[in-house]
Amino acid sequence: MKSIRSIPPVQIYVIHQMHDREPNEWVVKCWTMIYGETLPEPVETAVCSSLFLARSTLPKGLIRQPKSIKDDPSIVEVWL
Numbered sequence: 001m002k003s004i005r006s007i008p009p010v011q012i013y014v015i016h017q018m019h020d021r022e023p024n025e026w027v028v029k030c031w032t033m034i035y036g037e038t039l040p041e042p043v044e045t046a047v048c049s050s051l052f053l054a055r056s057t058l059p060k061g062l063i064r065q066p067k068s069i070k071d072d073p074s075i076v077e078v079w080l
Contacts, residue, residue, distance in 0.1 A: 018074060025048075058079055
């Protein structure tokens with residue numbers, strides 16, 4: 001059985017539509033989860049003018065996850 005400490009970090013990419021900044025501004029943030037805990041602050045990886053452009057900044061090979069009803073309303077997509 002593997003130790004939880006041997007599990008590599010997981011990067012979770014979240015695309016937000018930032019209505020409070022600009023209505024057509026899409027922000028990609030990367031959250032890192034280590035040992036089952038999410039690091040407290042995400043890294044903003046891109047600011048784009050469309051959802052298509054925001055998606056194009058994501059690393060290849062990610063899988064889109066369904067949104068949770070508990071997610072912040074600004075969240076458009078979540079990728080693992």
